Structure formats: C-alpha cells, structure tokens
Amino acid sequence: MRGIFQKGKAWGWAALLLLAIPVMVQAQFAYTTNNGTITITWYTGSGDVVNIPGSINGLPVRRIGEYAFFEDAGFHPPNISQVTIPDSVTSIGENAFAGCHFLRTVTLPSGITAIEAGTFSSCASLVNVTMGTNITSIGGGAFGGCSSLKAIHIPNVTNIGGSAFSSCNSLTNISIGNRVGSIGNGVFSYCDSLTSVLIPAGVTNIGDSAFGNCDSLTNVVIGSNVASIGASAFAGCTNLAGIFIPSIVTSIGAGAFSSCPVLSEITVDASNSVFSSTNGVLFNKDQTSILQYPGGGAGIYSIPEGVLTIGNKAFAACNSLTSLTIPDGVTEIGYMAFSGCTRLTGLALPASVTNIADRAFTYCSGLTNMVIGRGVISIGDQVFDSCSNLKSVMISASVEIIDSKAFSRCTSLSEFTVDTNNIMYSSEDGALLNKGQTELIQYPYGRAGLYAMPDSVTNIAPLAFSGCDALTDVIVGAGVLRVGDRSFEYCDNLATVVIGNSVAWVTSRSFWHCPKLTSITVGNSVGSIGEYAFYDCPKLAGAYFLGNPPSLGTWVFAGASSMTVYRLPTATGWPTVPNLWAGCPTALWLPETKADASLGIQEGKFGFNINWASGQTIVVEACTNLADPDWLPVGTNTFGGASTTFSDAEWANLPGRFY
Secondary structure: OEEEEEOOEEEEEOOOOOOOOOOEEEOOEEEEEEOOEEEEEEEOOOOOEEEOOOEEOOEEEEEEOOOOOOOEOOOEOOOOOEEEOOOOOOEEOOOOOOOOOOOOEEEOOOOOOEEOOOOOOOOOOOOEEEOOOOOOEEOOOOOOOOOOOOEEEEOOOOEEOOOOOOOOOOOOEEEEOOOOOEEOOOOOOOOOOOOEEEOOOOOOEEOOOOOOOOOOOOEEEOOOOOOEEOOOOOOOOOOOOEEEEOOOOOEEOOOOOOOOOOOOEEEEOOOOOOEEEEOOEEEEOOOOEEEEOOOOOOOEEEOOOOOOEEOOOOOOOOOOOOEEEOOOOOOEEOOOOOOOOOOOOEEEOOOOOOEEOOOOOOOOOOOOEEEOOOOOOEEOOOOOOOOOOOOEEEEOOOOOEEOOOOOOOOOOOOEEEEOOOOOOEEEEOOEEEEOOOOEEEEOOOOOOEEEEOOOOOOEEOOOOOOOOOOEEEEEOOOOOOEEOOOOOOOOOOOOEEEEOOOOOEEOOOOOOOOOOOOEEEEOOOOOEEOOOOOOOOOOOOEEEEOOOOOEEOOOOOOOOOOOEEEEOOOOOOOOOOOOEEOOEEEEEOOOEEEOOOOOEEEOOEEEEEEEOOOOOEEEEEEEOOOOOOOOEEEEEEEOOOOEEEEEEOOHHHOOOOEO
C-alpha cells in the first residue's frame, strides 16, 4: 500500500497490478487496447512536459487509467509540471495524477463527465483547474491536498464526494451551482484560506465536518433548502462569529459548531419546527435540551430551568466558560458535552442527573474538584480523561457503573471517596475498589510514594495503575491471585515491586514501560509470567524469585540488559548458577546483614537487621574465638517480610562475640 499524507487526511491507493489485457508501449506511454479504444496505463517517460496523444496506431485515446501518472519519490518520479489532455479522452481513473507535486494547471476536455476519487490528490502546486460544463460528479478526495488551488467553479456538478477539496489551503473562492444536492463529509475541511461560503439553494445536506477547521471562515450563508447539517460540520472554524439556521433545517449533528472560539450567536429562524435559540444558544424547539453553547459565549452561564438533557458536544471546547450552573431536572449529560472546557474549574451535578456519557469532561484541564450527583447511575468511558488538575472525586451512593478508563490520565488525582452507602463501590486509602474490596479498580494517578494493597484484594483490574507516575513502590496484597493485563504499564517512577505468595499469574504487559523499575520480588506461587510483562524496564537490576521457575511468555524481560535473576537455594527446576534463565544470568539469593542504624546496641541488646526472602527461616550462630571457633545457634528468625531484626540479650555477659 502506498499513500500520500497531508494535513487532516491520508490518501491511499492499492499497489499497481498487471492487467489481463496485453500492455503495449508506444513512445512514452504504456497502454491497453479494448473495443477499439486506447487506455493509457502508465507514463514511462522522464520529461516534465507531457502531451498525451489523441490516438495511437489509429485508435482513439479514450481513458487515462488509474495511477497512470502517479508520482511517488521512491517509485515513479518524473516530476510532471505540465500535461495536455486531448479532447478524445472521456474518462480519467482514480488517482491518475495523484502526487504530481509540480503540476500547475490542468484543462479537462469537454467529454469528461466525472472526476474520479483521488484523481489529483496531493498535487501541491496545482493552481488552476478548468472543468468543462459537462462534469456532474467529483469523487472523494479528488483534489484533496491541492494546497495551491485558489478557486473552484463547478456549475453543473450534482455530486461531490467526501473530502474532495480537503486541505486545499489556498482556496479562497468556491462557486457551486444549484444542481449540487449534497456537500459530502469533509469536502472543504482544512481549507484554511476560505473566508466566505454561500450554500446554494439546491443543497439539502451538509455532511459531517464539511467545513471543519476552515480557520479563516468568517461568513456562512446556509441555503434555504438545507434540511440537514452534519456532525462537526463547521467545527474548528476559529473566526466564525455568527450563524443563522433556516426554517427548513430538521437535523443538526453533534458539535456542528463546536471549537469556534469567537462564535457568539447561533440564531434560528423563528418558524423552524425543530430548533430554537435564546441569547445565542441553540436548543431543541421546546428548549428541553441544550444542543450548542457558542464558543465565544459568556464565561458564566446558568442553564435555564426546564432543560432535561445536555446534548452531545453541547459545550465542547468552550474555553471561555469558567462557571456553570446546572439546574435540578437535568437527567443526562451527553457525549463529550464539556470536552475541552479548559477554564471550567469546578462543577456540582444535581441529584436529577442519572447518566454521564462517554468523554463528557475529557480534557477539562482546569477542573479541580468534582461532586458526582447523588442520582448518577453510570459514569461512561473516559468521562474525565486528561483532567490533569482534578484532585479529588466524590462518588455518590447511587453510582452502579464506572468504566475502567473513566479517570484515565488524571495526573493530579490523589483520592477517590465513595459514599459508604454505595452498594457497588468503596474506597480505601484513596483507591477505588468494589464494595467487598476484593477488586482494586483504579488507583489515583497523583498519589505518591508506597502503596501496600489491602489483603482483601484478590484481583487487580486491567489498567488499574496504568500511568500512575507518582507511584514509587508497590506491595501486591497477600490475597491477590492475578495481576491484570497492563495493570502497571507506564508507571514512570515505580522503583520496586513485591508480588505476594498468593499470586498465580502475572499477565502480559503488566509492568511494561516502567523506566525506573529496579527490583521485583516474585512470590512462590507464581506459575506463569505473560509476554512483555516487564518489557522496556531498562533499569531492572534484580528479579528475586521465592519459588520454582514459572513458565514464561516471549520478551518478558526484554530491555533489562543488566538484570540478574536471584533464586533461593532450596528451590528446584532452575539452571545451575550462573547459567542463563530468560536470557539473564542467575545467582543464589542469600541472607544479607545490613550495616545501618540497626547495627549496635538497641534497648540493652546487641543486634542488627537481616534482609532476605519473606517466609524463609535462618539460624544465627555465634562464637567467642575466631581462631578456634565453636559456632553455636543463638537465634532463629523467620522473615515475615523482606527483613527481620536479630538481637542478643546475652552479649554483655561475654568478653566478645562473633556472629
């Protein structure tokens, strides 16, 4: 697959195939013969000026085939700047001139009635196209990425395919005849120089993103017969100040005018039977649903009484909005309703709200606190995704469903608090758990330091700790049976991990991309470690195993080039030290005394700390004469954790003692 990429779009085409019809070559062209006519299939020349002949061997040239002049720097680079198409040609195939970056002008013969998909896509130098009056159809992406094209005149076209003129950055003037019935999806999206648009009377439908991200667009006149305006049709038109909705419009897609920061007024014809407007805000007719708040509207807004729903993308990217009051009676907050409202700092949802749809508050980077209303039942996918300053969340008793990614990338979130009357969820030490506290659902992203999991937890949900950059150390609880997929991925500051003896499975990608992870301790019940479990943990120096070797997926420790695998002397099934296991050298894991503050006299006894594996037992022996030692046991210590303290009350009764 080959493709040309430009702002906002990627045009692709299939690899060229050998045709079943014999291909012949004359001068600079490969061609096929079919029913007494010629189809040019490939330009074989190297010149930048091309004159296509009207006939070959006495037969008329009727068609320029798919990809015939397609330019790709690594495949077919003739750098065509000028082409003459004879009057005999009646059709041009898809992507025929795609990527001809130096082609400046084109005159299409009068016999051509359709411009097929991608025909001139990414012809970045194309300034002028002369189209005959017989052209009735322009295919998808036909002129996409023609960044130098300045004007388009299409008087008799009835159909314009999706993205036909997308990313024509220099386009300032378009003239569309009354025969066009529909402006397809993304047709004029990313036309950065387009300042004014007059939708002709023949148009009944404006497709999704049809004029999306036309940065210079200031004036739009919607034709009197337009019945449907698609989703995001004018989204991202950053200089559009006002819009008038005619009486016949019966459908407006979500976010049709979102991300328009200077849009201060949406006005609806009073005779419209489906929509209405008040103070520049778009509503349904009876004003029970708010559909679009203008991006340039007031910073403080109170939704009127009587509104029951906040529609999809209704306030999306309203960066002027700083304070909002939602009245009691609103039951639903729609998809991406407040997405990108970066200056909104706090919000209280009334008890009447029962549902928060997917991504409702995503990228609300100014939001610092959130009170989930006591009527909310469901919190959807990525509702608060990337609310980077959200610090705390209060989950009410009514909430029954919280999507696993509802609070993803909330990097300042330090605490979940759940109403004790909630029958589905609970919180403990800031973490979100199910009611019985057997499953850890979400750890707060901004909570720093060590986290020791409650022993009640038996399961860690997938992604529960994903991206928790403040987390430095974790002890997986004594009851956990399985570490879920990608549970700890991208924990950038996680340094040590202790996996308890109850864990049987460490699943795939559990700890991948943890760049500061230096040490892991693996419990004695772990029988399987999935693929990529510790992939790309470059500072991982030691993996300490309490049991026999588990089965391994592929690339478990890939990237940990300096790691050593430590095994207990009593474990079986391991290779002989120092032979490799999982691509890493092995070594015996032995007790180690620490010369730290514990070494010396403490509370009248001499002692020191010993580090080793949890659950292991060691015997401390002592003698009084190293020249003729008689080692005798003086203490037995069983490790309840990673360390234990030995102390000797008899040390003062002897002139000297060695341990």
